[in-house]
Amino acid sequence: MSKSYITRRGFIEGGVGLTIANLIPGTPPLAVAASMEERTVTAAKAAGAADVSGMIWSPYFVPMQPVIAEFKKQTGIGVGGVQDISIFDAPQRAMAEALSRSPQFDFIHIDSNMIPSLASAGYLEPLDQYMKQADFKIEAVADYANFMTYKGQTYGIPTDGNVHIQYVRKDLIEDPDNKKKFADKHGKELKFPEVWEDDLKIQQTLMDPSKDLYGSGNLRNRANGPTWWYMIFYSAGGFTFDDDMNPTLDTPAGQYAVDIYLQDKKGAHPESAGWGTAQMIPRISQGHVVSCQYWDGTARLNENPAKSKLRGKWLYGLVPGSDFSGKRIHRSISSPLAALLINKYSPRKAQAAYLALWLGSGKNSIPIVSDPVNTFNDAWAKEHMTAPQVIDAYTAPAIKAIETNFQVVSPPTYLTGYLEFQDTLGKNLSEAYVGQLPAKDVLKKTQDEWNAVVRRIGRSKLKDELASYKAVMPKRNLPA
Amino acid sequence: MSVAAVPAASVDLQRSPRALSRRRAIRWFRWSILGPLIVLLAVVLMPVLLLQLYFSFHQWSVYLGSWSEAEYVGLDLFGEVLTDPRFGWAVVRSLAFATGSTIGCFLVGFALAFLMYKPFRGQALYYTIFILPMLTVPVVVAYTAEMLLYQSGPINDLISRITGIEFKPMWLTDPNFALMTVMLLEIWNWAPFSFIILLAGLAAIPKEPIEAAEILGASRWRIFWEVQLPLLRPVIFLALVLRFLEAMAEFPKTWALLQGGPGTATETLPVYIFLTTWQYFEISKGAVMSYIVMVMMIVIVLFAIRLLRREKRSLDAMYGQAAREAAA
Numbered sequence: 001m002s003k004s005y006i007t008r009r010g011f012i013e014g015g016v017g018l019t020i021a022n023l024i025p026g027t028p029p030l031a032v033a034a035s036m037e038e039r040t041v042t043a044a045k046a047a048g049a050a051d052v053s054g055m056i057w058s059p060y061f062v063p064m065q066p067v068i069a070e071f072k073k074q075t076g077i078g079v080g081g082v083q084d085i086s087i088f089d090a091p092q093r094a095m096a097e098a099l100s101r102s103p104q105f106d107f108i109h110i111d112s113n114m115i116p117s118l119a120s121a122g123y124l125e126p127l128d129q130y131m132k133q134a135d136f137k138i139e140a141v142a143d144y145a146n147f148m149t150y151k152g153q154t155y156g157i158p159t160d161g162n163v164h165i166q167y168v169r170k171d172l173i174e175d176p177d178n179k180k181k182f183a184d185k186h187g188k189e190l191k192f193p194e195v196w197e198d199d200l201k202i203q204q205t206l207m208d209p210s211k212d213l214y215g216s217g218n219l220r221n222r223a224n225g226p227t228w229w230y231m232i233f234y235s236a237g238g239f240t241f242d243d244d245m246n247p248t249l250d251t252p253a254g255q256y257a258v259d260i261y262l263q264d265k266k267g268a269h270p271e272s273a274g275w276g277t278a279q280m281i282p283r284i285s286q287g288h289v290v291s292c293q294y295w296d297g298t299a300r301l302n303e304n305p306a307k308s309k310l311r312g313k314w315l316y317g318l319v320p321g322s323d324f325s326g327k328r329i330h331r332s333i334s335s336p337l338a339a340l341l342i343n344k345y346s347p348r349k350a351q352a353a354y355l356a357l358w359l360g361s362g363k364n365s366i367p368i369v370s371d372p373v374n375t376f377n378d379a380w381a382k383e384h385m386t387a388p389q390v391i392d393a394y395t396a397p398a399i400k401a402i403e404t405n406f407q408v409v410s411p412p413t414y415l416t417g418y419l420e421f422q423d424t425l426g427k428n429l430s431e432a433y434v435g436q437l438p439a440k441d442v443l444k445k446t447q448d449e450w451n452a453v454v455r456r457i458g459r460s461k462l463k464d465e466l467a468s469y470k471a472v473m474p475k476r477n478l479p480a
Numbered sequence: 481m482s483v484a485a486v487p488a489a490s491v492d493l494q495r496s497p498r499a500l501s502r503r504r505a506i507r508w509f510r511w512s513i514l515g516p517l518i519v520l521l522a523v524v525l526m527p528v529l530l531l532q533l534y535f536s537f538h539q540w541s542v543y544l545g546s547w548s549e550a551e552y553v554g555l556d557l558f559g560e561v562l563t564d565p566r567f568g569w570a571v572v573r574s575l576a577f578a579t580g581s582t583i584g585c586f587l588v589g590f591a592l593a594f595l596m597y598k599p600f601r602g603q604a605l606y607y608t609i610f611i612l613p614m615l616t617v618p619v620v621v622a623y624t625a626e627m628l629l630y631q632s633g634p635i636n637d638l639i640s641r642i643t644g645i646e647f648k649p650m651w652l653t654d655p656n657f658a659l660m661t662v663m664l665l666e667i668w669n670w671a672p673f674s675f676i677i678l679l680a681g682l683a684a685i686p687k688e689p690i691e692a693a694e695i696l697g698a699s700r701w702r703i704f705w706e707v708q709l710p711l712l713r714p715v716i717f718l719a720l721v722l723r724f725l726e727a728m729a730e731f732p733k734t735w736a737l738l739q740g741g742p743g744t745a746t747e748t749l750p751v752y753i754f755l756t757t758w759q760y761f762e763i764s765k766g767a768v769m770s771y772i773v774m775v776m777m778i779v780i781v782l783f784a785i786r787l788l789r790r791e792k793r794s795l796d797a798m799y800g801q802a803a804r805e806a807a808a
Contacts, residue, residue, distance in 0.1 A: 092758040099542060099763075117761075120543040212632075222741035271631050273742040274653035279630070416543050420760040431743035434655045456762065457543055 036136055037361050041074045043134040044354035049076025052352045055093060056109035058084045060159065060338055063371035064359055071358045077351045087111060087336055088223070091419055094341075098123035103345045106352035111336030112147050113411055113418045115155045116465055118341065120416040125342040126153040130353040139362045139382050141406040146472045147337055147414075151465065156339035157360035159368065161296060161380030163334045163409050164231065165401040166199075167217065167284065168192055168291040170315045172206050181205060195328075196232055196260045196320045199291055203267030206290045215267025217284045217292030221276050222430035225261070226412060226422055229429055231293065231333050233257035234410050234473075237325025240421075245462045247450040249425075250443040256324050258442050262432060273434045285310070293319045293332075296405075297378045299398035304372060316401035318408075318479060329477045332405035335412045338377070366390060380406070407479035414469040417457045424449040535767035542761045550764070557768045567769065569744065570752040571776075577663055577748055578727035584667035585723050586716070589674025596675075597682035614672035621669050622736035626652065629661065652738065655745035662734050662746055666727060673726075674719045681715030682708070710798070714791045721784040725777060749773055 034042065061082060072078030083105070085093055090110045097105060098121035110118075118124050131137070131154060138145035140158060148156040172178055173190055182190035182205050193199035203215025218228050238253030248254075267290070269275070269283070283289055285301045287310045299316055302308050321330035340356035342349050358364055362383030369379045370393040384390045385403050394402070413421040428446045431437035437445070454462055536557060540550035561567050592610055596603065613621075628635045629651040639647040651661040685708055693703045731750035734740070740747035740755065747755075753773070757766030 095542065095758065095761060117543070222743070223739055271650050271653040273655075274658075274738065278626075417760075423755060423759050427740070427744060430741050434653075434742045434745070436655055436743040436745070453760070456541055458541070461543070 035363075036134070037358065037364060040134040040136060040354055040357045040361065041071075043130070044071070044075040044077055044351065044358070047077070047350040047354055050348045050351040051078050051080030052106035052346075052348050052355060053081045053083075053104070054079065054107040054109065054352070055083045055085050055090060055097075055105045056107075057087050057090070057376070058082075059374045059376040060087070060109055063368045063374045063377060064159070067359055067364050067368060068355070071355060075354070077355055079355070087338055091117075094118060094123070095121065097343070101345050103343065103347060105343055106346040106348045107343065107356060108341050109159065109338055110341055112156045112158070112339040112341075113335055113337065113414055115148070115150045115339075115341065116414060116416040116468065117418055119150050119155055120461070123344060124155045125344040125346075125349045125353065126155060127157065127342065127353055127356070128154050130350065130357060134354065134357055136357045136361075138360060140380055141382055141385060141403055142409070143474065144334075144380060144406055144409060147334065147411060148339060149471070150468045152468075156341050157356040158337065158339045158380050159359060159365065159377050160338035161334065161369075161378040161402065161406065162337050163296050163378070163380075163402060163405045164227070164293045164319055164332045165296050165299065165398070165405050166193070166291070166293055166317045166319045167289075167298070167302075168202070168315045168317075169206075169287070169289070169310075169313060171313045172290055173202070173315065178206055192315055192317055193291065193320050196235070196322055199320045200260070200263050200267065203264075203290050207267050212288050213290065214269045214283075214288060215290045216264050216269075216272070217280055217289035217294060218264055218268070218272075219276060219280055220261075220264060220268065220272050220430070220433050221274055222423075222426045224276055224426075225429045225433070226425045227333055227335050228264075228293065229257055229261050229425070230335075230410065230412050231319060231331050232260045232322065234331035234333075235320075235322040235324075235329045237322075237327075237329060239473075240413055241462075241466065243463070243466065245454050245459050245466065247447040247454070249450070250447050253324060254443045255440075256322070258429070258432070258439055261429065262439055265433065273430065287313070295378065296394070296398070296402045297375045299395065299401070300372075300375045300378075300393050303393075303395045303398065304375075306372075316395075316398045318401065318404050321478070327477060330408045330479065331474065332409045333412065334409050337411075369393075378402070404479045407476055408474045410474055411469070411472050414472050415462055415465050417453050417462070420453045421450060424453070532767040532770060535764045536771055538764060540764050542763060547763075553764075557764055558772070561765060561768045561772060566744070566747070566752065570747055570749045573659060573747065574728055574749040577659060577666070577730065578724050580660075580663045581666040581670070581727045581730075582720055582724045584663065585671045585674045585727075586678075586720055588667060588671035589676075589719065590678050590716075592671070592675045593678035593682055597679055610675055611672040613669050614676075616669065618669060618730075618732040619736045621665055622733045625661070625665050625733075626737060653742050655742050658738055658742060658745040659748075662730075662737065665733055665737075666730055669733070670723065670726065674723055677715060677719040677722070678712070681712050681719075684715075685711045711795070714788055714795065717784065717788050717791055721781070721788075725780070728773075728777065 061084075068079050087110065090108065091114050094108050094110055094114065095117070097108070098118055101122070115124065138148060138154070138157065141161075144158070144161070148154050148158060173192070179190045182188075182202070185205055186201050190202065190205075193202055200215075207213055207215035219225060220228070233249075233254060236253035236256045238251060238257065239248060242248050265272070269288075271279075277295075280294075281298055281301065284292060284294060284298055285308050299314070302314050303311050305311050318330055319332045321328050340359065342353045342356060346352060359368070362381035365377070365381060366384060366387045366389055368377045369381075369384055370387070370390045371377070372393060379385065379390050379394065379399065379402055385399055391399050412418070415421065425446050428437060428442045428449075432439050432442045535547070535550070537552060537554060538547075538550035539553045539557065540547045596606060596610070627633070631648055631650050631653075635651075636647050636649065649657055651657055689707050689711070690703055693707050698706070729750055730748070731754065734746050734748055734751055735754065738746045740751045749769075753766055753769045756762050756769060
């Protein structure tokens, strides 16, 4: 083995030389010459080759495979095996992993709203050091990258925007007979809904159950219902907790949100109380719905000529807002927002982290979010908004709607105990929707249950987290 | 207190080396069978039960430190669970579900067993067809039901066509129907279990009492009611008890199909325990619920064993009386 020595003089000379070279006009700075993807590859190579394993749902994983194969070619880091677990079941499984401090999975692909709970359980590896090493930034639309942070640290890399956008049947809303019918009934013009009340009117006026056409395509089942309620609640100026972590649901804004939420039933299919995405997405894409707020990926399905008969017959835009607070506020939502999280107990956490960064670069994720068959990963990065491949998959109006909604996107309860808060609210809303609980009791009951959750998890701990939750909330009332 | 006199010869015989050696061998054989089982139970079951017991008396949150540092709370958690109306309703739903589905399984299983217990041509084919539902994975049953049972789905359509009346119940989304729907699926799924047990029981009934009744001129109905049914009672009890215990623990269909909804219409005990433990991560409360359910089940099993013993005694008495009458 030979040894080579660098003298102090030689080292200083070399450093000075490189600094001067960097300053010569017309030459790219050497230190930042590489792209973000190249820097990620360089940092990953230093971590060493490995096959990492993870927990991910196959519809999300399949379009990632070619991108992962490229990373494997360049760095030797690939995916050895995955457990195919639905994103809806992943939180429970991930918490079981956290409880046992298991090193089984190097990464998990999960709803980012679980970040506070999993970080509190000690399962998550902060990604900031890896991002710094690769000089990596999450280049998301608007402030969406904040959804990956908790207590000032970054814990996730998004792969899926999953923002709600407004869908309205263009052919129905532009039909002259419908326009007249609507004007006669409500004394106003039939147009794209701007507030919740208008959306309800459109749904109820244009629906025709005899033709299997129902007004609403919104979900009201126990698992998904709260997602819709939050949009209405936030847009009415409501927020879930005060600064002392007392729930503030049972307020005029909360009651308004419950009222709008339950009115949806008048325009909904009679079986909507139990329907989830498996039932509702086909209803939307096959034209059995007048309007709805829904995850953005459905636009890709609507505009796919191989799968939809209604290509070009939809209008996409900003979800309705509310004037309830005295000023117009719009709030969209992203939940579940699928992100890659890294297991702190993994022996290959560095490799898994760099793989996540590779998959989360704007450029690399273009083929992932524009896959025509596996439409689960939705556009979220700035680069996606202008990439022809992505625009082609969604259409320009849908991409515009996604970009607009991202500017006012909010989370559900972004705190430790997310699942507890979500399920108790969902249970009570669902009971009210099917008539098991009076509407006026929904929020009182939920507040009582949330107070118990706060006591159990610890008020002071949750108070510490409140700043992270508020940081994720949008700062604009209306999109710019 | 009286002590029965034992002949001296008999005592000698019991103390003889041969008898002692035989008794030792029997004891050795018994322990060789029981020993590994006891060790297995001690190694596998006891740590789980002890850990659950620990959690039942200690309040632990997954978010706050190690479970070994959990706060001791005495019986507080038991009080909390026993006064939780949601738990109470879950118990009521589970009992209603288990009772209804057990009776349904028994009626269907018994009817099939009665049709099948005498050999006939093609019996094996029917037997295979009848046990097929039991071989279907419950989650698959749930998803298949979801595709069949929506309001304008094939089941309602078929019933409407047959009856000529528009039949539109919302099997899965009406809170008044949802639990009954899962119950019907449970019956479809597990009636074959009752069928197999009852078929074995019917086939094992001795022919002599039936032949005697026939000779005495008893009708088919009377033979069934007064001979076959009493002789089958222990088997019926066994089928009912096993099915009831299984039904109390039903989770996959209820969860896959309805996740406890609509509202809380199908929030049974297993669903609520799952939610508490794996959705709310209240491991301690979940442990307490599990203990309470375990005690409930033990009470039910002890009651069932008592009933089975009583049945056996009454059967023994019946046989004894029949033998005495025959001898006379």
